[in-house]
Amino acid sequence: MTFEDLNLNKPLLNALADLKYTKPTTIQHKAFPVVMSGRDVVGIAQTGTGKTLSYLLPALRQWEFSKDAVPRILVMVPTRELVTQVVETAELLSKYMSVKVVGVYGGTNIKTQMAALYGGADIVVGTPGRIFDLALNGSLKMKSIKKLVIDEVDEMLSLGFRYQLTNILTLLPQKRQNLMFSATLTDEVEALINDFFNAPEKIEAAPAGSPLENITQTAYEVPNFNTKINLLDMLLSSDAEMKKVLVFTATKKMADDVYELIAPKFEGKIGVIHSNKSQNNRFDTVEKFQDGSYRALIATDIIARGLDISEVSHVINFDVPDVPESYIHRIGRTGRADKKGISITFASPREDEFRTAIESLMKFKIPVIPNPEGLEISDVLTRDEMPNNETRNIQDKFKIPELGVAFHEKKAKNKKVNMHMTRAEKLKLKYGKPKKRKPKK
Numbered sequence: 001m002t003f004e005d006l007n008l009n010k011p012l013l014n015a016l017a018d019l020k021y022t023k024p025t026t027i028q029h030k031a032f033p034v035v036m037s038g039r040d041v042v043g044i045a046q047t048g049t050g051k052t053l054s055y056l057l058p059a060l061r062q063w064e065f066s067k068d069a070v071p072r073i074l075v076m077v078p079t080r081e082l083v084t085q086v087v088e089t090a091e092l093l094s095k096y097m098s099v100k101v102v103g104v105y106g107g108t109n110i111k112t113q114m115a116a117l118y119g120g121a122d123i124v125v126g127t128p129g130r131i132f133d134l135a136l137n138g139s140l141k142m143k144s145i146k147k148l149v150i151d152e153v154d155e156m157l158s159l160g161f162r163y164q165l166t167n168i169l170t171l172l173p174q175k176r177q178n179l180m181f182s183a184t185l186t187d188e189v190e191a192l193i194n195d196f197f198n199a200p201e202k203i204e205a206a207p208a209g210s211p212l213e214n215i216t217q218t219a220y221e222v223p224n225f226n227t228k229i230n231l232l233d234m235l236l237s238s239d240a241e242m243k244k245v246l247v248f249t250a251t252k253k254m255a256d257d258v259y260e261l262i263a264p265k266f267e268g269k270i271g272v273i274h275s276n277k278s279q280n281n282r283f284d285t286v287e288k289f290q291d292g293s294y295r296a297l298i299a300t301d302i303i304a305r306g307l308d309i310s311e312v313s314h315v316i317n318f319d320v321p322d323v324p325e326s327y328i329h330r331i332g333r334t335g336r337a338d339k340k341g342i343s344i345t346f347a348s349p350r351e352d353e354f355r356t357a358i359e360s361l362m363k364f365k366i367p368v369i370p371n372p373e374g375l376e377i378s379d380v381l382t383r384d385e386m387p388n389n390e391t392r393n394i395q396d397k398f399k400i401p402e403l404g405v406a407f408h409e410k411k412a413k414n415k416k417v418n419m420h421m422t423r424a425e426k427l428k429l430k431y432g433k434p435k436k437r438k439p440k441k
């Protein structure tokens with residue numbers, strides 16, 4: 001099937017040709033006739049499936065010129081990055097039409113955005129908080145909205161936007177078409193659909209929870225953080241195919257830690273992004289990754305969710321996410337728009353239960369591959385991994401081979417554990433240099 005087979009018009013076909021897109025993705029050709037029919041739609045689709053065009057194409061196909069630019073389409077997305085991307089895509093698609101797209105999001109001057117809205121807007125794309133504020137102060141006119149798109153609704157809810165979201169829904173005209181997209185159908189998402197949607201048609205890009213067909217998934221079993229660092233270093237050094245690697249970490253701190261240890265070895269080729277970085281820094285980092293200046297980008301789940309980065313060659317899960325749906329989101333970032341992708345997971349024994357949860361959600365066991373020859377297994381544990389750290393008691397799991405959690409034999413040199421330490425040695429380990437007790441006064 002090509003775009004010519006969809007009932008598109010010349011301006012859209014020309015815009016698609018400029019973008020060099022020839023074939024609609026699964027969600028795009030499935031969603032098109034349903035959106036055109038005016039029914040409510042729930043699309044189960046990860047980022048990377050082409051879901052943005054799946055609502056923009058039919059919405060723009062139905063576009064009728066009107067000289068008063070009042071908002072007719074409202075698109076709600078969870079992050080600022082996603083606002084920018086959807087605005088950009090909408091502008092590219094409507095290049096040969098007369099459509100004004102305005103993006104609004106928090107953390108920036110609201111007055112500039114109010115002025116943009118007063119200047120006229122046909123399509124408004126924004127984050128829920130800012131949309132709500134602009135609707136309340138009267139600068140975003142809700143009365144004229146005919147289509148509402150809620151993108152990545154599961155993410156929006158997990159970011160705590162439920163209040164803003166439901167309030168926005170009550171401000172909108174009753175008679176409207178609702179289009180909603182979510183990577184997973186959680187109970188909360190289902191509840192929202194039941195409350196606000198009218199007999200929606202469900203469309204799936206890839207059945208929720210099933211491994212995406214065009215992604216090759218593998219896992220390495222490694223004992224701890226420092227061995228994971230060694231593994232990442234080895235893979236990046238030895239695999240020339242790793243051209244555009246998205247490395248996921250559970251927390252901002254872990255992202256920074258990985259960055260500090262890996263970046264010096266690949267000077268200028270590694271980036272890091274999370275919500276503590278400034279907006280400018282974030283845009284700049286994404287651009288460098290997008291244009292290939294960076295080979296690898298280390299990112300937290302939340303920030304990466306909204307990034308539209310094409311052609312990601314590999315996703316590396318530096319940790320195994322404790323929420324199984326996050327794994328699906330993560331790996332969905334490679335193999336985008338029906339392209340092949342590779343996902344590699346670094347799994348430590350303390351993450352076994354998370355891995356099991358992911359595998360049962362996907363109904364697929366992630367194949368474990370042998371560690372690369374010469375991988376240095378580190379014995380040095382991080383603070384989180386220390387045995388008497390109450391929140392993360394890994395050592396228990398780690399030391400009991402009969403539970404089947406100890407992996408491979410350590411190399412001889414790594415087996416050596418010095419059990420006897422003098423006090424001076426302990427202090428040296430802790431403070432880096434020998435310390436003498438001060439003489440008592």
Ligand code: AMP
Nearest residue numbers: 021023024025047048049050051052337
């Ligand atoms: P999305 O899932 O909407 O975030 O899209 C993922 C990526 O695929 C974006 O970079 C799009 O520009 C790209 N894309 C969307 N539709 C197509 C298509 N039909 N052919 C090729 N690339 C596409």
